[in-house]
Amino acid sequence: MTLINLGKKAKDSTKFLAYASTKDKNEALNKMAQSLLDHKEQILKANQKDTAAAADNGIAETMLDRLTLTDERITAMADGLRDIALLSDPIGLVKHMWTNEAGLRIGQQTVPLGVIGIIYESRPNVTSDAAGLCFKSGNVVILRGGKEAFHSNKAIVEVLQKGLESTTFQKEVIQLVEDTSRETARKMMQLNRYLDVLIPRGGANLIKKVVENATVPVIETGTGNCHVYIDQSAELEMSKDIIVNAKTSRPSVCNAAETLLIHERVAEDFLPVIEQALAEWNVELRADEAAQAIFTQSVPATEKDWETEFLDYILAVKVVSSIDEAIAHINHYSTGHSEAIVTSDYSASQRFHKEVDSAAVYINASTRFTDGFEFGFGAEIGISTQKLHARGPMGLPELTSTKYIVFGEGQIR
Structure with a gap:
């Protein structure tokens, strides 16, 4: 017909x-x-x-x-x-x-x-x-x-x-x-x-x-080039659990995390733990120079990696010097889908949700919740x-x- x-x-x-x-x-x-x-x-x-x-x-x-x-x-x-x-x-x-x-x-x-x-x-x-x-x-x-x-x-x-x-x-x-x-x-x-x-x-x-x-x-x-930012005040276990869930629970969907941003003050302590947790899922880490120096196994991130929706067991990782740099990176590369901050700092959480320009902004939760069923709408x-x-x-x-x-x-x- x-x-x-x-x-x-x-x-x-x-x-x-x-x-x-x-x-x-x-x-x-x-x-x-x-x-x-x-x-x-x-x-x-x-x-x-x-x-x-x-x-x-x-x-x-x-x-x-x-x-x-x-x-x-x-x-x-x-x-x-x-x-x-x-x-x-x-x-x-x-x-x-x-x-x-x-x-x-x-x-x-x-x-x-x-x-x-x-x-x-x-x-x-x-x-x-x-x-x-x-x-x-x-x-x-x-x-x-x-x-x-x-x-x-x-x-x-x-x-x-x-x-x-x-x-x-x-x-x-x-x-x-x-x-x-x-x-x-x-x-x-x-x-x-x-x-x-x-x-x-x-x-x-x-x-x-x-x-x-x-x-x-x-x-x-839109496509989901989603980010998780781990702030300097974040708790380690919460950070690990959120990024593992956001990346690995179902990597082929649009609300899966594609980039991890982490504050330089916690990078040396947090990244080895996160690397070990993601290794159980064989996640390939594509890291900037600072993150590569901490990881035991990763490949250099390219400019294209920051803007790519991988839909796979691949995660781009960048160490940032401040929440300002994290927000600027997200607003530049994001597709406007879902972004998350992990933090214990109320003022940081408020800045993040006000300044990040995406359809869904999470504070201390996985991006995987951006879904009609999870929001209580029924199917989407x-x-x-x-x-x-x-x-x-x-x-x-x-x-x-x-x-x-x-x-x-x-x-x-």
């Missing part, structure tokens, strides 16, 4: 979905969740095709993990849809009302964005998360996954559509672009007549291409690193717009 046909069907489907009741939407989400469980084998077989091809192509182990589905992960996808059903419906809420001088009662009410296009890579669980969030917020979605996950995405969309068969909703409220060519992706970026907004989820290259080529309005879910559509409309983890409220409803009694101007 061509993009134009997908777009036409999507636009037609918005008329009913936008005004559907919360009860009907929740029942449909639960049926889609059950359909995932009922058709696990179909999804797993499709996923095996993708992972086998990826392994043959020499994909990195961390990226293969992002691509792989298991029985447990499909169950988690189904649970995610059920969790979305339990969330408050963001549509139709009147945020506030007031009366103007002419006696008009004016209110601002939440409405769906309309048709949302999502271009994403690797992680097939995004397919069900995005579909569920868009559906609950009254938005039709057109999904375009990467070719490496094509069979998985196709199976998941088919299964979700099967779940809709016994409801009053059209299956076209969730659609998949089956042509994974770059040309089709470019055309989707310019599908202004049918798409109301486009959301890219993936690596730096994908997001850059979408931002540069799209004529459809874009919500930029992505982490927005821009400042217009939405910033940070995007849940249901971020998938809405507003319109003004105005009540009069014959007033004219």
Whole structure:
């Protein structure tokens, strides 16, 4: 099916979905969740095709993990849809009302964005998360996954559509672009007549291409060049635990730490302990000259390392002379995603959260918490690193717009 046909069907489907009741939407989400469980084998077989091809192509182990589905992960996808059903419906809420001088009662009410296009890579669980969030917020979605996950995405969309068969909703409220060519992706970026907004989820290259080529309005879910800064007043054990978690708990995701900055006054005491802890995970350390002099094993960091989202067991390390240098480094190289300070100094923590310009700023906690589930939003559509409309983890409220409803009694101007 061509993009134009997908777009036409999507636009037609918005008329009913936008005004559907919360009860009907929740029942449909639960049926889609059950359909995932009922058709696990179909999804797993499709996923095996993708992972086998990826392994043959020499994909990195961390990226293969992002691509792989298991029985447990499909169950988690189904649970995610059920969790979305339990969330408050963001549509139709009147945020506030007031009366103007002419006696008009004016209110601002939440409405769906309309048709949302999502271009994403690797992680097939995004397919069900995005579909569920868009559906609950009254938005039709057109999904375009990467070719490496094509069979998985196709199976998941088919299964979700099967779940809709016994409801009053059209299956076209969730659609998949089956042509994974770059040309089709470019055309989707310019599908202004049918798409109301486009959301890219993936690596730096994908997001850059979408931002540069799209004529459809874009919500930029950025890459995660995340930093952890260990201040001179930090506790050693806390510092070690936070950086190990931020780097190793799941290095292939956007909220994993990529750079460690450490104050020179604690570097000699802390870095050997941190090196030993990270060695258990075979983390490669790419260090500046001062850190190299302390580490027993590391490689010299290059300029490119400070700006790279590794998505792997690699960590750039720099010794800094002050919190000023740490903040300056972060604001220069960061992608605006998530940054953390480890400190016992209140004034240092306040300076850090005020002066670091990122979507999420942590004081004495791992960057790995930047996530819709962890923030209590249910599933997320992505982490927005821009400042217009939405910033940070995007849940249901971020998938809405507003319109003004105005009540009069014959007033004219």
